[in-house]
Structure formats: structure tokens, C-alpha cells
Amino acid sequence: MANNVLPEELMLCILGRLPVKTIIRFKSVCKPWFHLFSTPEFKKLHQTQFSSDPKNQSFIFHSKKYRSDPRYLFSIFNIESGEKMPTILDHPFAHSQKNELDFVGCCNGLVCIHSGQEIVLWNPAMKLSKTVALKEFGHLKEVSLGFGYDAMGDDFKVVMIVEVASTENITSVEIYSANLDSWVTIDVGFQFHGIRAKKELIVNGNPYWGAWVDGIQILVCFDVLELVFKIVPMPTTYGPDLLGLDQETDTKIWTDTERDVELVDWNGAPATLVIDYEVDYCVG
Known part of the structure; x- marks a missing residue:
């Protein structure tokens, strides 16, 4: 009798190319598949294989035009789908009274949204979200948020850079780990000010900000793996x-x-x- 069982490597290759919605449905097929789909190794495999297909490339739009109606603030557009209009996304704040939402960033399929004293980590494909409370620092001058992904530790991180009103320099940097579900304070290592994070810049999982050091405009990069800030010079x-x-x-x-x-x-x-x-x- 012929062996109808596929080799494990071939089965993983096939499963790794399935859409997220299909993976969710297949979790109920059997316990081994439920366990497989929950492992960090499969998540990385699926992210790599699924995102490498040009047909799966999409844009997420954050529109500020409809602040009076939060339902229309987020939409997604697939380049290869042939659709002429983006699809409205049912985001975590869509049915709330909060219409002042900041798009912090998007990395490896997870979207980070900020509103008031709350940060939400949102997976649009799985329609899951997690709310994180911001730490309080009293009277603030500026708070800039960044979002990144540590591929080695399979951990999403939120970076909060704080300037209080009494100083022009950075006074505190807090890092939130999704795996640990907690905040830690780190030392910057050098002083910078005038941070701007309105362009949601993430490269290789690391968030970037425009800033100033000694009167010189620079880029500040936070290395999510080493948990350190690095300076990137601007073009001269x-x-x-x-x-x-x-x-x-x-x-x-x-x-x-x-x-x-x-x-x-x-x-x-x-x-x-x-x-x-x-x-x-x-x-x-």
C-alpha cells in the first residue's frame, strides 16, 4: 500500500504559504496542527514564505480625513487584487468615541496604534488586538513612540521617548516587550532633542526618529535586539x-x-x- 503521508518538509512548505484565515481554520483539524501553528518557528516560516509572494503585498492606509467617524480611519489595499478601492478595516477603535488616533507603525503583520493613554497592538488578519497602558510621567513636553520587531527573540517592542517640560533633552526612554508584557527603563547613552516621529519609519524591525544633537540634524535608530540607540547621519x-x-x-x-x-x-x-x-x- 502506498504511503499517503506527505514528507514533513513538503507539508511545512505548503502550510507556510496559506493565508492567515486558512491557518486559523486549520487549527481545529487536529491537535498536532494546532500546536504547530502556535510555535514561533512556524510563525517565522509563514511570515517569510507568505510575504515573499508579490501577490500578498498590501498597503495599509491611515486616513485623517474621517476623524469624525473612526470606522473609516484604516483601510487596506492589495496591489495584485485588481481592486480599485481599499477595503475598510474594522480596527480596535472603530466603534469607540476616540477619533484622535496615531499610527505608530506596522511590522511583520502587526499594527501599533496610539490614542490618549493607550497603545493597541493589532493584528488585522486575525482580528486580534491587545491594549497596553502608557506609563505616566506628569507634565510632559513631548512623547514620541516607535514600534519594532526583534526577529531573534520573536518579540514586538514599543519604544516611548519622553521629554519633560523643564528640559530640552530626553529624560526617559521606556521599552515595552510584548512577550514579557512589561515596561523597562533604559539608558539612552547620549543626549538628543527635537524628536519627530510623524513618518512611522521602520527598517529591518528597528524604528527611526529625526532629532538634533549639538545643533546637527540626525537620524536616531533604536536597535531592538541590542536595546541601544544609534546615530545615523543625515545627507550633508x-x-x-x-x-x-x-x-x-x-x-x-x-x-x-x-x-x-x-x-x-x-x-x-x-x-x-x-x-x-x-x-x-x-x-x-
């Missing part, structure tokens, strides 16, 4: 806001508000890129 020819990075092509995208253009540093060669687009929804 200009000092605009950073919009994004592409690690594979060594492309850096900047914005110059005075000239209303975006500047691109492609492998060390500055160029100019003008982007003009509008996204609109019909709200019934």
Missing part, C-alpha cells in the same frame, strides 16, 4: 524630513516642505521625486 546637502527607506535598493526618501517635493538619496546620489496623489472614499 540638505536636512529635510525623512519619509522612508528601502534597505534592498539603498534608497532614502525625504520631503522638503519649502519646495513641496520629495528628495531621494539613491545609493548616495541625490535625486528628486514628486508624488501627487489623492485617496478618497464614498461614505454612505
Whole structure:
């Protein structure tokens, strides 16, 4: 009688390419599959294989146009689906009275949202979310949040940089670990100020901020694996806001508000890129 059991390597290859919704349904097939789908090893395999398929590439939009109706603040658009309009996402704050939501970042399928004294880690595919309470520091001048992913420890982390009103420098940095479900305080190692985190920049799981050190504009990177801050110099020819990075092509995208253009540093060669687009929804 022929052996109808697939080799384990082939079965993992097939299962690792299935959509998240299918994986959730397959959890109830048998106990071994339920255990398999819950392991960090399979989660990493699924993330790598599923995201490597160009057909699975999607954009998540955070619209500020409909602050009066939180249901329309988040939507997703699949590049290869052929759809002309994004799909509205039922996010954790969609049915609440909170309409001041900040999109902190998105990494490995998890979205980090901030509203008031709450941070929410949200998985749109699995429709699961977890609420994290912010630590309180009294009278604050500035709080900037970052979101990252430690691939070695399979741990999502939230970074909170705090400036109090009585000083211009960073006074505290708190790190939240999703695995430990707790905050820890770390030492910055150097002083910087004027932090800006409005562009949600994450590269290789590490969050970035624009900042100033001794009158020089820099990028500050938080290494989620080593739990240390690192300085990344800005291009010497200009000092605009950073919009994004592409690690594979060594492309850096900047914005110059005075000239209303975006500047691109492609492998060390500055160029100019003008982007003009509008996204609109019909709200019934």
C-alpha cells in the first residue's frame, strides 16, 4: 500500500504559504496542527514564505480625513487584487468615541496604534488586538513612540521617548516587550532633542526618529535586539524630513516642505521625486 503521508518538509512548505484565515481554520483539524501553528518557528516560516509572494503585498492606509467617524480611519489595499478601492478595516477603535488616533507603525503583520493613554497592538488578519497602558510621567513636553520587531527573540517592542517640560533633552526612554508584557527603563547613552516621529519609519524591525544633537540634524535608530540607540547621519546637502527607506535598493526618501517635493538619496546620489496623489472614499 502506498504511503499517503506527505514528507514533513513538503507539508511545512505548503502550510507556510496559506493565508492567515486558512491557518486559523486549520487549527481545529487536529491537535498536532494546532500546536504547530502556535510555535514561533512556524510563525517565522509563514511570515517569510507568505510575504515573499508579490501577490500578498498590501498597503495599509491611515486616513485623517474621517476623524469624525473612526470606522473609516484604516483601510487596506492589495496591489495584485485588481481592486480599485481599499477595503475598510474594522480596527480596535472603530466603534469607540476616540477619533484622535496615531499610527505608530506596522511590522511583520502587526499594527501599533496610539490614542490618549493607550497603545493597541493589532493584528488585522486575525482580528486580534491587545491594549497596553502608557506609563505616566506628569507634565510632559513631548512623547514620541516607535514600534519594532526583534526577529531573534520573536518579540514586538514599543519604544516611548519622553521629554519633560523643564528640559530640552530626553529624560526617559521606556521599552515595552510584548512577550514579557512589561515596561523597562533604559539608558539612552547620549543626549538628543527635537524628536519627530510623524513618518512611522521602520527598517529591518528597528524604528527611526529625526532629532538634533549639538545643533546637527540626525537620524536616531533604536536597535531592538541590542536595546541601544544609534546615530545615523543625515545627507550633508540638505536636512529635510525623512519619509522612508528601502534597505534592498539603498534608497532614502525625504520631503522638503519649502519646495513641496520629495528628495531621494539613491545609493548616495541625490535625486528628486514628486508624488501627487489623492485617496478618497464614498461614505454612505
